Amino acid sequence: MSAAAAVPASAPPVLGLHNIRKEFGGVVAIEDFSLDVRAGEVVALVGDNGAGKSTLIKIICGVYPPTAGRILIDGGDVRFSDPSESQARGIQVVYQDLALAERQPVYMNLFLGREATTGPFRRLDRKRMIRESEELVHGLDVRIPSARSTIRDLSGGQRQGVAIARATHWASKLVLMDEPTAALGVAETQKVEKIIRGLRERNLAVLVISHSLDQVFRISDRICVLRRGVQVGVRNTRETTNNEIVSMITGLQ
Amino acid sequence: MAGKLAQLRSVDPSQYIVYVGFVLILIGFSIVLRDDGFLTTRNLLNIVQQTTPVTIMAVGMVFVLTAGEIDLSIGPIVAVSALLASLVLRESFWPLGAAVGLLAGAAIGAVNGVLVAYVRLPSFLVTLATMGFLSGVARWITDLQSVPITNDTFNAIFGAGSLFGVPSLLIWTVAIVLVGHFFYHETRYGAHVHAIGDSAHSARAVGIKVDRVRFSVMVLSGVAAGLAGLLYAGRLHGARYTLGETDLLTVIAAVIVGGTRLNGGVGTIFGALIGSLLMGLLNNGLILMGLSVSEQLMVRGLIILAAIALTLREARR
Ligand SMILES: Nc1ncnc2c1ncn2[C@@H]1O[C@H](COP(=O)(O)OP(=O)(O)OP(=O)(O)O)[C@@H](O)[C@H]1O
Ligand SMILES: [Mg+2]
Numbered sequence: 001m002s003a004a005a006a007v008p009a010s011a012p013p014v015l016g017l018h019n020i021r022k023e024f025g026g027v028v029a030i031e032d033f034s035l036d037v038r039a040g041e042v043v044a045l046v047g048d049n050g051a052g053k054s055t056l057i058k059i060i061c062g063v064y065p066p067t068a069g070r071i072l073i074d075g076g077d078v079r080f081s082d083p084s085e086s087q088a089r090g091i092q093v094v095y096q097d098l099a100l101a102e103r104q105p106v107y108m109n110l111f112l113g114r115e116a117t118t119g120p121f122r123r124l125d126r127k128r129m130i131r132e133s134e135e136l137v138h139g140l141d142v143r144i145p146s147a148r149s150t151i152r153d154l155s156g157g158q159r160q161g162v163a164i165a166r167a168t169h170w171a172s173k174l175v176l177m178d179e180p181t182a183a184l185g186v187a188e189t190q191k192v193e194k195i196i197r198g199l200r201e202r203n204l205a206v207l208v209i210s211h212s213l214d215q216v217f218r219i220s221d222r223i224c225v226l227r228r229g230v231q232v233g234v235r236n237t238r239e240t241t242n243n244e245i246v247s248m249i250t251g252l253q
Numbered sequence: 254m255a256g257k258l259a260q261l262r263s264v265d266p267s268q269y270i271v272y273v274g275f276v277l278i279l280i281g282f283s284i285v286l287r288d289d290g291f292l293t294t295r296n297l298l299n300i301v302q303q304t305t306p307v308t309i310m311a312v313g314m315v316f317v318l319t320a321g322e323i324d325l326s327i328g329p330i331v332a333v334s335a336l337l338a339s340l341v342l343r344e345s346f347w348p349l350g351a352a353v354g355l356l357a358g359a360a361i362g363a364v365n366g367v368l369v370a371y372v373r374l375p376s377f378l379v380t381l382a383t384m385g386f387l388s389g390v391a392r393w394i395t396d397l398q399s400v401p402i403t404n405d406t407f408n409a410i411f412g413a414g415s416l417f418g419v420p421s422l423l424i425w426t427v428a429i430v431l432v433g434h435f436f437y438h439e440t441r442y443g444a445h446v447h448a449i450g451d452s453a454h455s456a457r458a459v460g461i462k463v464d465r466v467r468f469s470v471m472v473l474s475g476v477a478a479g480l481a482g483l484l485y486a487g488r489l490h491g492a493r494y495t496l497g498e499t500d501l502l503t504v505i506a507a508v509i510v511g512g513t514r515l516n517g518g519v520g521t522i523f524g525a526l527i528g529s530l531l532m533g534l535l536n537n538g539l540i541l542m543g544l545s546v547s548e549q550l551m552v553r554g555l556i557i558l559a560a561i562a563l564t565l566r567e568a569r570r
Binding site for chain 1: 435436439440441442443444445447448451452454455456457458459460461462514518519
């Protein structure tokens, strides 16, 4: 996986969201949300519980259709009807609930949906998957007993590591992360932040949800604030302050 | 002592308990029935052949349960496909009869599959309803009459025939178990069956076509039951609406005792084979012991209960 060539400044953003609206049976979860994310850029999405952050990510990758609005990838309109279609465009997600198959081994989870196979019957190439999983997990410094361990025998942090390893391995354009460090210790959190910086160096676009403002200020280029389904503003991380973001999140001065 | 116990508990018993149970029951019957011809090649081969239809349905059921679904309609599928095949065999040559039997199973499985995967109804209720409906169909097709099969080729291939001295039912058992094992454990399809039963939501999130896989396991189970119907018809030289009537419990017991989990994501084909042979062994041994039919049913029920209780202890971990 090589870093893409430098993108001219005039290139369209990797992800464009225009006037996205989402209702769940009459309840408005997202109201008129717009945002661009460019290649090589990390945008943090912040907001209180229930603000609509996870819903937004699920709309981008095709879990839910938007009620209204446009989604553009590389400047072209898309309408993903399920996540396999967004994956085919190089988009990967670390879901808040991780989306792991608990009773399957780590290596099967890393390759779930894109298993290495040989021959006409698509026979699983387990050796290769195990070998590549071990390299991958090792490269990301995720400490797990073995690539053959069953997910449900892992700790919460180890599981999160597997989900992050899976997304970062397969992404070639855009990574969406829903609270990727929620279950992680201090050292592991630092590693994930390093991984995110690595994605930026690979010239991928990253949209990351986090409740830790310290973290947001460490890793992001821009911060987008969502309050009760409304996009209340986007700030350049270097030009804003913790206080400004907090007051945007809460709506209090 | 406590450490050893903890170590023992951490081993998943559901995967090997069937083998232990199998050997124990084999030894038990061999001692109790040593003068009744239990431990003869002929009797053991007989057991394998008698359990062939159950084994084949068990292979289908492993796929269904692993995918997080269940198929309660296999019993009457057996009867319907056997009856249709034997009706066709009255007029026509054997490949057509066999094809009709298999297609009937596939078609019924496809109806189940559409209702489960695309209409999104729970498979338990869907197949409960098709089970009831098809029991009616099986009685209605020939108005409760049995249909004899006089086609010797059909009866040889699906019944008492043999190839190079190997009984055809044994060949069917080995072939279906090996093919089932291959697709279940070794292929991408099998991996997706595991994934959707483990977590349909996660499988969908990584791009697996959950509905398609769900549909396919219901069809697979239908075809397996259709083949079981042909094998009954071939062995008995005819079909009757009662065929397969009592097999559902045996198949599910065989599969669960064999180490497949009722709630999806985990299973084994070889375990199901051993589970099925275990059921056959019980049947055979209890008959040889001279138990009455009512006693056999009670003892079998208790043994199945004990086996399932032992197997499922792990689930509560
Ligand atoms: N499938 C759904 N059906 C109905 N309502 C939903 C559904 N998913 C989310 N919602 C509602 O939409 C709103 C936004 O939820 P969402 O999960 O996006 O919040 P969030 O910002 O990710 O919160 P958190 O920080 O707690 O993860 C909530 O009010 C939630 O109840
Ligand atoms: Mg959320």
